[in-house]
Amino acid sequence: MTMSDLEGEIIVDVSLQHASSTSTVSVVSEDSANGNIPSALEAEELQLALNKEATEEELLKAIARCKNLVLETDNCSVERKWLVRHLIELRLRLQECREAAVDPEHPRNKSSGVSKRTIKGHHFVLQPLLRSTTSRYCDHCTASIWCLVQAWYECQDCNYCCHYKCMSSILRVCAHVVTSERGAFEMEICPEVGLSAQRYRCAECRTLLQLKKGYNEARRCDYNGLYYCPDCHWGGLAVVPARIVHNWDFSTRAVCQASLQQLQVASNRPIINLEALNPRLFSFVHELNLLRRLRNDLHGMRKYLLVCRLASEDHLLWKEVDSPHLIENTNLYSLQDLVNVHSGELFIKIQTWIDSFTKHIKVTCEICKGRGHICEICSNDEALFPFDANALTCQRCQGVFHKICFGRKDKCPRCIRLKDREDQRKSIDCDEAEEL
Numbered sequence: 044m045t046m047s048d049l050e051g052e053i054i055v056d057v058s059l060q061h062a063s064s065t066s067t068v069s070v071v072s073e074d075s076a077n078g079n080i081p082s083a084l085e086a087e088e089l090q091l092a093l094n095k096e097a098t099e100e101e102l103l104k105a106i107a108r109c110k111n112l113v114l115e116t117d118n119c120s121v122e123r124k125w126l127v128r129h130l131i132e133l134r135l136r137l138q139e140c141r142e143a144a145v146d147p148e149h150p151r152n153k154s155s156g157v158s159k160r161t162i163k164g165h166h167f168v169l170q171p172l173l174r175s176t177t178s179r180y181c182d183h184c185t186a187s188i189w190c191l192v193q194a195w196y197e198c199q200d201c202n203y204c205c206h207y208k209c210m211s212s213i214l215r216v217c218a219h220v221v222t223s224e225r226g227a228f229e230m231e232i233c234p235e236v237g238l239s240a241q242r243y244r245c246a247e248c249r250t251l252l253q254l255k256k257g258y259n260e261a262r263r264c265d266y267n268g269l270y271y272c273p274d275c276h277w278g279g280l281a282v283v284p285a286r287i288v289h290n291w292d293f294s295t296r297a298v299c300q301a302s303l304q305q306l307q308v309a310s311n312r313p314i315i316n317l318e319a320l321n322p323r324l325f326s327f328v329h330e331l332n333l334l335r336r337l338r339n340d341l342h343g344m345r346k347y348l349l350v351c352r353l354a355s356e357d358h359l360l361w362k363e364v365d366s367p368h369l370i371e372n373t374n375l376y377s378l379q380d381l382v383n384v385h386s387g388e389l390f391i392k393i394q395t396w397i398d399s400f401t402k403h404i405k406v407t408c409e410i411c412k413g414r415g416h417i418c419e420i421c422s423n424d425e426a427l428f429p430f431d432a433n434a435l436t437c438q439r440c441q442g443v444f445h446k447i448c449f450g451r452k453d454k455c456p457r458c459i460r461l462k463d464r465e466d467q468r469k470s471i472d473c474d475e476a477e478e479l
Contacts, residue, residue, distance in 0.1 A: 099144070102137040109133055128220075132161055160196065162210060164217030165203055167196035182300060183209040185274050201304045214248055218304035227314050228284040228306075228378070235268035245272040247301060265296035266306065279303040284378055288320050291328055293385050306378065313368035313375040330384050337393050341370040343430035344400040347411050354403060354411075363399050370396070404428065416443035419456050 097105075109130045116123040160167040172191060179188040179195070183205045188195045194207040200219035238261060243252050246269035252261040262276035263269070266283055280295035281303055287293060298306070317324060317331070325332045348354040360370070368375055383389035404411040405428070415426030416434075419442065427443045429436045435446045442457040449455070 097136070097140070099137065099140050102133060102140060106130065106133045106137065128164065160210065162213055163215065164200075164220035165198040165213070166200055166217075167198055167203075167205075167210070170195055170197055179204050181205045181209055182215065183213055185277070201308050203304065215301055218301065218308045221301075222305050222309040222312070228309065229267055230285050230288060230320060231268075232283070232285045232289060233263075233265050233268045235263065238270055241270055245270070245275055247271060247275040247299070250274070262297070262299070264299040264302050266298045266302040269299070271299045275299055275301070281306050282378070282382060284315065287378075287381050288315065288317065288324070291324065291385075293382065310378045311366075313372075313377045313380070315376045315378065315381070316374050317376055318374045330387075330390075334384055334389065334393070335373060337390070337397065338369060338373045340430040341393065341396060341400070342373055343428070344397070344404060345370045347404050347414060347428075348400065351403075351408060351411050353408050359400070359403060363396055366392075369393065418444045418448055420444055420448035420452050 109126060113123055113126045113130060116126060158169045170190070172194075177190075179190060180186065181188055181195070182203045186206070188204060188206060195204060196207065196210065197204050198217060198219075201217050203215065203217065205213060238252065238254075241252075243261075244250060245252060246264075246267075250259060250272045252270060252272060253259045254261065259272050261270040262273065262278070264271060264276060266281070266285075276297070276299040278297050279300065281298050282293050283296050283298070284306075286296070325335060345360065348360050354360065360367075364370055366377075366380070368377070369380070380389060383392075405415075405426075406412075412426060415428055417424070418427055423445070427434045427445070429443055433446055434443050435449050436443050437449075437455045437458060440455060440457045440461060442455060444452075444455075
């Protein structure tokens with residue numbers, strides 16, 4: 044196949060398959076499983092074509108037409124969602140076109156007209172020949188990709204690979220689109236509905252399934268509970284978020300290719316709120332309880348570093364931390380965080396951050412040291428910080444004391460002083476009112 048055979052328009056296919064993007068019920072429905080463009084959009088498919096060589100005027104015309112189509116569709120309908128996605132792609136392409144017009148070094152001016160394609164949310168990039176001798180397989184036809192001689196594309200977002208000849212038949216929505224729209228993992232353990240609910244067809248390609256082992260046998264995905272054919276379920280193994288959250292079970296299970304890609308794309312996204320999903324898990328898993336305490340300490344240190352001029356100039360927070368969500372809040376976890384907790388890797392990383400931040404706040408930075416607290420109960424000259432192991436913070440006035448001192452006193456002297464001052468002020472106001 045020569046490069047001239049690949050010349051043509053870059054078409055954004057707006058028929059995003061709704062099968063794997065929302066819920067089990069929507070996947071098994073006939074409409075959402077159908078990979079074809081809805082009849083309401085078939086007549087507009089050519090008008091919604093995106094060509095790499097399209098001019099700014101042509102893109103503006105396509106955007107205007109797409110906006111009109113959006114207004115003609117019903118609110119919250121599947122057609123409107125597809126059109127909005129397409130409108131976003133058009134506007135991104137328009138912005139790219141404008142940037143390329145003023146920048147001769149822009150990648151758009153150096154790429155071939157078929158190097159990029161956008162289909163069903165995938166952002167495909169043509170892969171160069173002789174790139175690698177590693178075996179690759181087409182996610183559509185499951186055949187080997189001969190990287191040395193065959194033209195093939197790979198999605199930049201989910202690593203979906205396919206032959207050039209298979210691009211017109213792609214059914215699977217990009218895992219990046221699915222996970223971004225859903226915003227959370229499936230938290231029901233293997234929510235199976237049965238083959239009858241799927242009409243004995245593959246949940247992705249709608250191929251008829253057999254009940255016996257062999258060709259076109261039904262394979263269940265442990266993540267979403269649906270059944271797939273061997274072409275859509277390769278027997279890939281992955282940890283299942285629902286089993287981790289509810290059972291603290293990290294054993295790998297067989298999942299379909301679509302679910303495997305979704306789990307890989309979302310593995311580093313902090314979208315698991317353990318406090319809301321299973322708060323009792325912290326009582327049974329010592330590692331989680333320890334991690335929560337360490338994250339609370341980091342969260343307290345972050346408040347000092349954010350207002351420190353020297354820490355900002357040195358970019359201490361951004362230089363040290365590669366997972367900002369671990370210090371920005373204390374409730375959200377990514378799937379990879381939980382896996383690293385189980386293996387012990389996360390504790391090593393967090394302890395490194397704590398040592399670095401503690402050294403800055405307590406030793407090297409005079410600004411942060413000056414923001415320390417003095418225990419009002421014992422009047423010790425030692426500077427106390429809210430994240431110290433021997434410190435306790437009053438929840439009402441935010442005063443910081445030694446735990447031992449506060450336990451012996453059993454009352455916050457600062458709160459008592461503030462209350463006396465408030466009572467005195469009220470008494471003075473009452474006396475002035477009586478005199479008037």
